Amino acid sequence: MQRRHFLGRSAAASSLLALPTWLHAQTLEKPKLTIAVGGKNLLYYLPLTVAETLGYFKAEGLDVQIVDFAGGSQALRAVVGGSADVVSGAFEHTVNMQAKGQRLRAFALQGRAPQIVLAVNKKTMPNFKLVADLKGKKIGVTAPGSSTNVMANFVLAKAGLKPTDVSFIGVGATNAAIAAIRQGSIDALSHLDPVITILERAGDIRVVTDTRIVAEADKVFGGPMPAACLYAPQPFIDKNPNTVQALANAIVRADKWIQAAGPGEIIKVVPEGFLLNDRAVYIDAFLKSKPALSVDGLIPEQGAATALRALASVDPEIAKAQIDLGAVWTNEFAKKANAKYPKG
Template sequence: MRPSRRTLLTAALCTALAAAAPLAQAADAPITIMVGGINKIIYLPAKLTEALGYFKDAGLSVELQSQPAGVDAENQLIAGAVQGVVGFYDHTIDLQSKGKEVQAIAVFCKVPGEVELVSTKAAAAGFKSMADAKGKTLGVTGLGSSTDFLTRYLADRQGVASKDYSLLPVGAGNSFIAAIKQDRIQAGMTTEPTVSQMLKTGDAQVLVDLRTEEGTKAALGGLYPAASLYVQNTWAEAHKEQASKLAQAFARTMAYIHTHTAEQIAELVPRDYYGSDKALYVQALKSSLPMFTSDARMPAGGPETVLKVLATYKPLVKSKNIDLSKTYTNAYLSAPK
């Protein structure tokens, strides 16, 4: 028995409504953002935006999750488990070389904010620059992470081939500190407030400083935009309103950072960010504030520096293969005044 015309029309209408439902709900859907180490100062804008109420002001429901290594957060994004990642911009270029289209829609830092620390013991034994890395074990947060990218480049630039040293994923914070103290790594790349902690205890010394524009330009040849919010290009295109609200909420936070003191900012972070030494955290924060953008926009020339660094040792990343215009956009930020 053939179905009636009315039955067919009803079925078609139900199908159309079912297909439209996710789109109708998209504006109110919760957004999950994975942060590559939520208590790192380089990623402070994530928690700060939440604490300031800027997500709520924009009508967004945002859940922040923490993942110590940026490469793991990246994998969660590609799998569709999260809608955004607060991590390093360089992942967008690396992913494009692998056929994945991801873009930064808000940029937090003009420089990596990373420091290559050398243990005091290794420094005393002659480890004075990256040229001395041969035969050493160097710590990174995770293999395939931005600390991996940068460590390889810094060693290569000093004439040390990747076969001449070892990379060991040691995470960040306490696990990094333990790796240095136990001599499992002789040097490693980490961020604030871990840097200030290790300098205060005397367990490590600065080998390469990427917290300042001057230090970054000297080591990498230009500004290296790093901490950012990146999303899949297809998600941003399908959720333009949410993407715009997210980007603009972060832009408000960047303006807040540049108009408030380290002490005022420290009052907004959870106590476990600084533990029993709030003064040390404030000191680390003061030294880090200049690295933040003031408006969440991509700094001019930055993407080209990142591409140059990655292309040095990653065969798939070559300038002729990468379309930088698809790795970031300022389009979701409000027009500059």
């Protein structure tokens, strides 16, 4: 009798342990989805890679396909065109697209500073002194219209130059960007790590503006400038709130894991191909970029206003547009994720 009672209680306990997983899976409106990203190998998107490789998406009941593009503007086009559900991309696209009639909202932060570096090519511009010297020059960006392009435009504007005063050339997110500098086919580069650290250590570039440094980013943009985040069309968020919450949970866990991780742990998690054949350089790049990565997935209160100022300074259409800043971001999901995973 006691044995039957024990077995009965054990069976009941087992069913209770299994129940939350079953219920969780049932509550996800869209467990299988696609995330578009522009340059997944970049440290800018490290939380996305960590969430994938450590199984955080799967732990939330999600089957996520990540589709990689050459730049953030192409990832944006994928979600606007309907071939992707969510974007892992630059925050300012949510502001930019509202001015064009597209309702996009950021809901989980990956980077609290842009981590973009504007640097000049020592080979083609050995006598560089001022940003104004870039007039008439060729500047490499991951892709035209991407966050690297936006940041370069903003720095140029502060020096009195218009976007049309230079030529922007898409060089992708990896080896092509390095080759473009070394071959002298571009005079400057607006890009991210690990590409910047590789060129910096080799003495190929001279850094002009470095937003891997949070204080410098705040100074450049006049306030906190949110960087990589997960964003999606508002109708997708409205229709799939539990799925969006699961995505936010995974990213917040990844943000916190990265802050607690050492370089050796990062190397084990990042795919070999992301290291660009030099682990030491990647570790150096990670240590430089780590302070600019989000610690909790929360978007700063003044972030949207900062992004709008930056965009408006180089785009007259955005300057004239009536932008509802409260509609381009929310911390609702990230706050719940922090409550669920207070320690990651």
